[in-house]
Amino acid sequence: MTSMAQIELEHVDKHYGQFHALKDINLTIPKGSFVALVGPSGCGKSTLLRSLAGLESISGGTMKIAGERMNGVPPRRRDVAMVFQSYALYPHMTVRENLTYSMRLNRRPKEECEKAAKDVAAITGLDELLDRYPRQLSGGQRQRVAMGRAIIRDPKAFLFDEPLSNLDAALRVHMRKEIRSLHDRLRATSVYVTHDQVEAMTMADHVVVLRDGIIEQQGAPLELYDHPANRFVAGFIGSPAMNFIDAAVSETGDAIVLEGLDAVLPIDRRLQPGRQVKAGLRPEHLRLGAPENSSIRLEIAVVEFTGAASYLSSATDPELTIFHAGRVEVKSGEVVGVSIAPELVHLFDPVTEERILAQSGSE
Numbered sequence: 001m002t003s004m005a006q007i008e009l010e011h012v013d014k015h016y017g018q019f020h021a022l023k024d025i026n027l028t029i030p031k032g033s034f035v036a037l038v039g040p041s042g043c044g045k046s047t048l049l050r051s052l053a054g055l056e057s058i059s060g061g062t063m064k065i066a067g068e069r070m071n072g073v074p075p076r077r078r079d080v081a082m083v084f085q086s087y088a089l090y091p092h093m094t095v096r097e098n099l100t101y102s103m104r105l106n107r108r109p110k111e112e113c114e115k116a117a118k119d120v121a122a123i124t125g126l127d128e129l130l131d132r133y134p135r136q137l138s139g140g141q142r143q144r145v146a147m148g149r150a151i152i153r154d155p156k157a158f159l160f161d162e163p164l165s166n167l168d169a170a171l172r173v174h175m176r177k178e179i180r181s182l183h184d185r186l187r188a189t190s191v192y193v194t195h196d197q198v199e200a201m202t203m204a205d206h207v208v209v210l211r212d213g214i215i216e217q218q219g220a221p222l223e224l225y226d227h228p229a230n231r232f233v234a235g236f237i238g239s240p241a242m243n244f245i246d247a248a249v250s251e252t253g254d255a256i257v258l259e260g261l262d263a264v265l266p267i268d269r270r271l272q273p274g275r276q277v278k279a280g281l282r283p284e285h286l287r288l289g290a291p292e293n294s295s296i297r298l299e300i301a302v303v304e305f306t307g308a309a310s311y312l313s314s315a316t317d318p319e320l321t322i323f324h325a326g327r328v329e330v331k332s333g334e335v336v337g338v339s340i341a342p343e344l345v346h347l348f349d350p351v352t353e354e355r356i357l358a359q360s361g362s363e
């Protein structure tokens with residue numbers, strides 16, 4: 001695979017009539033990278049992907065593939081491959097025929113088709129299955145055929161639109177790894193759309209979080225997790241989701257007072273005393289301890305065990321969720337102590353919802 005290319009979007013806008021679906025999208029997808037577009041349903045992910053493929057025209061801005069302006073270029077001349085959910089296979093064709101469909105359309109010689117089918121089958125692990133029909137394949141095998149059909153075209157980029165959403169949970173986890181390892185071998189420029197933040201975080205080198213047609217933040221997966229730019233990204237990335245609590249900066253400026261919980265948490269920066277903030281505490285950063293030695297005391301309402309981990313929900317208002325790796329001896333109705341390292345307390349402006357940086361700007 002040598003024809004992979006960089007993709008650039010500059011000030012891309014898309015209107016559907018009055019509806020503004022994409023708003024000033026600026027994004028560079030480096031050659032050979034795996035980029036995930038993630039966000040809630042309706043945020044514009046498919047619109048962005050379909051615009052890249054040329055299936056939608058954009059209303060403004062510039063879109064480039066391999067440095068070449070793509071505005072107005074028809075889909076078949078863009079040389080990108082869309083990978084759909086597995087059911088997009090032709091049911092009356094064998095795996096071999098499905099794989100070579102585009103080549104046969106282009107009247108490639110039979111031997112060339114056969115060689116390409118064998119090569120792609122070897123890459124995707126379909127060697128033994130070339131003569132089967134889609135109905136004779138498992139969900140995962142069908143997904144591999146869908147991938148293989150894209151690979152055989154040797155496109156400039158792969159575009160995935162929620163390809164795993166029809167598969168059951170276990171197969172989804174398996175295919176996630178399979179697609180990623182295929183990417184590691186082919187180094188194909190890949191744009192992967194999903195509403196599932198875990199899928200985005202685990203598969204991509206670079207994650208782009210979209211909301212209402214706007215890029216809220218983009219960066220390496222752990223960069224988004226560690227330094228969410230705003231409350232939306234903070235709540236969207238991470239599972240179970242971050243706890244949010246209204247708070248006010250203490251008189252000393254180096255702690256916050258949590259509303260409704262009668263608790264004071266030290267913070268690692270100095271802020272204006274009395275300033276209202278929204279505190280964000282990740283469930284996995286809350287540490288259980290003796291109530292008398294902890295900053296927060298919580299009555300626990302529900303304890304859930306998955307075997308490997310425990311999830312505790314407090315009976316307080318606001319409710320807090322605590323994730324504990326391993327088992328706990330806590331029962332419903334019990335009061336526990338909880339603390340958190342000052343540098344792990346996220347702070348957001350309650351009005352703008354932007355992350356509050358240290359006043360020294362040292363963050």
Ligand SMILES: Nc1ncnc2c1ncn2[C@@H]1O[C@H](COP(=O)(O)OP(=O)(O)O)[C@@H](O)[C@H]1O
Pocket residue numbers: 016019021039040041042043044045046047048
């Ligand atoms: N052809 C269309 N005409 C009008 N509105 C559309 C059309 N396609 C999508 N939309 C709207 O644009 C928004 C983004 O849609 P889409 O890109 O499909 O979202 P996602 O893939 O993130 O779920 C949604 O509000 C959707 O209703």
Ligand SMILES: [Mg+2]
Pocket residue numbers: 045046047
């Ligand atoms: Mg979609």
